[in-house]
Amino acid sequence: MKLQGKKVLLGITGGIAAYKSAELCRNLKKAGAEVRVVMTKGAQAFITPLTLQALSGNPVHHDLLDPAAEAAMGHIELARWAHFIVIAPASADFLARLNAGMADDLLTTLCLATNSSIAVAPAMNQQMWANPATQNNIQQLIKKGIEIWGPDEGDQACGDVGPGRMLEPADLLNRIDDHFNDKPLQGQRWLITAGPTVEPIDPVRYLANRSSGKMGFAIAEAAAKAGAEVVLVTGPVNLLASSAIKRIDVQTAQQMFEAVKSEFKSIDTFVACAAVSDYRPTEAAPQKLKKQSDNGLTIELMQxxxxxxxxxxxxxxFCVGFAAETNNIEEYAEAKMTKKGINVICANDVSRKDIGFSSDNNEVSVYYKNNGAMQVERLGPALKTVIAQQLVSFLPGIK
Known part of the structure; x- marks a missing residue:
């Protein structure tokens, strides 16, 4: 643990998961961190400030306009004090207010006034998590450089089952500890491709695939957090990348190729996670194609x-490939390694409904050669963000 002497500000918002924050606070103290707790009014309905005061060893803060604290500009002092701010649990309401830049309570004000990194651990009903408004807030927060930890999936206090559970205190403790670890990829430059490519047939139609880009974006974020300079070349996806990443948007495979070539100088690691179209129409029609007969349509394709x-x-x-397969996973993955001339390939079964395309989860088999012998490392099933972190930690060891 690297937490000895680190100053962690633990924010707690309203939600049943607030009871887990007591254990997180206790574990942070046990690991040597200095902890100060800020609670919203909603949080105090689930767990008392006295509990967190006893566990942290410091008074709990909850009022923005506390006369005694504000005599010395207490909210600014707290914002400057923290090495790291972690909000666990982070309710849907808090995420919305944080994204909007509101400062209507002490916790949101601190987040606006700090130069320190911020991480949030969402916790809410699964339907609230899936709501487009919440997902938009999450994407905007990622763009602003705020780390999103979770949520996990499983049984919820309301009786529902699905994503929305706050990560367990032990997991959060490890992530906080990782934040203070040395950046293992410092000084490296990673080039990553993500998402699909689209190949126009005419101005309104195109050939494409179902790639969401989530895996490639997760790898880019994990590499950036590990200290790498990251360039992300992405096809058309509905995702946002944090400000630490240089993002290049493309449409076609040819455009992606040109972008990769232009950024390939001084690259240490190239991760080809994009689902690139193998073929494109030989010629895209300049106008929308009209139905000519009932006999079908023939389109000539080229590689x-x-x-x-x-x-x-x-x-x-160092080049890393991805193989999205529906059958004969190992056979096809190894054949692709040979054809491409690479030593590492990450394969997954996209025929499964619980992982792969469009899912937040994945299960990956990493095939690589060690002294000429084929080896395999199984990762997951887990969230793609977790798989990405495991990959970024694992890959440098097989270079």
Missing amino acids: NPDILKWAAEQNAA
Whole structure:
């Protein structure tokens, strides 16, 4: 643990998961951190300030306009004091107010006034988590550089089952500890591709696939948090990347290839996570194609450039491929390794409904060669963000 002497401000918002925050506070103190707790009014309905005061060893803060504290500008002092701010649990209401930049209570005011990193551990009903408003808030917070930890899936206090559970205190403790660890990828430059490519047939139709880009974006975020300089080349997806990442948006495979070539200088690691279209129409019609008869339509296709194979041939970076398969996973993954000329490939079964395309979860088999012998490392099933962190930790060890 790297928490000895670290100053952690623990924010607690209203939700049944607030009872877990007591254990997190206790574990932080046990690991050597100095903890100060800020509670919203909603949080105090679930757990008392006296409990957190006893566990943290410090008075609990909950009033924005406390005359005694504000005589010395207490909210600014707290914002400057913290090395790291963690809000656990973070309710849907709090996430919305944080995204809006509101400062209507002590906790949101601290988040606006601090230069320290902020992480939130969402906890709410599964339907609230899935609501487009909440998902939009999450994407905007990611763009602002705020870390999103969770949520987990499972049984909820309301009786529902699904995503929305706050991560367990032990998991949160490890993530806080990781925040203070040395950046293992400091000084490295990673180039990552993500999402699908789309190949126009005419101005309104195109060939594409179901890739959501979530895995590639998760790897980009994990690499950036580990200290790497990250360039992310992405096809059209409905995702946001944090400000620490250089993002290049493209549409077609050819555009992705050109972007990769332009950014390939001084690259240490290239992760080809994008689901690149293998083929494109030989010629895209300049106007919308009209139905000519009932006999069907023939479209002539040509091969797109093989971006990963080109990258491997440069012998300038450690290249990692991805194989989205529906059957014969191991056989096809190993064949792709040979064809592309790479030593590592991450394969997953996209025929499954619980992982892969569009899902927040994944299960990956990492095939790699060690002294000429094929090895495999199984990751997951887990959230794609967790898989990404495991990959970023695992890959440098097999270079």
